[in-house]
Amino acid sequence: MRLLLLVSLLGIGTLLRAGDVAQTKYTAVVTGIVCQSCKAMVTAAMKKLPGVREVEFAKAEKPGSQKVTFSSASSSLTKNDAEVALGEHLKEFAIVSFEPSKS
Secondary structure, rough: OOOHHOOOOOOOHHHHOOOOOOOOOEEEEEEEOOOOHHHHHHHHHOOOOOOOOOEEEEEEEOOOOEEEEEEEEEEEOHHHHHHHHHHHHHHOEEEEEEEEOOO
16 A cells, blocks of 8 residues: 555656646747847747747748747737737837647
């Protein structure tokens, strides 16, 4: 019985390691990103959102736009949250779409 209890507790420990937080992946299409400095500004803004550590960029289908992907500790982020994070830089960039990524 003790062995079964110990095995059960060890199993729970591996599922809930300290610091582990569920992540939700988001994809945004953003216009106005034309250089490395622009990417740095957008990256810094998205890192203001809860739990965002990395931001990736790829060309989007629409000319002049970039697909911006990142994971967040929040499962309820909105386009408005991303716009608020951009702050004064919102006049330089436009968030065309923002949604949780489909896996």
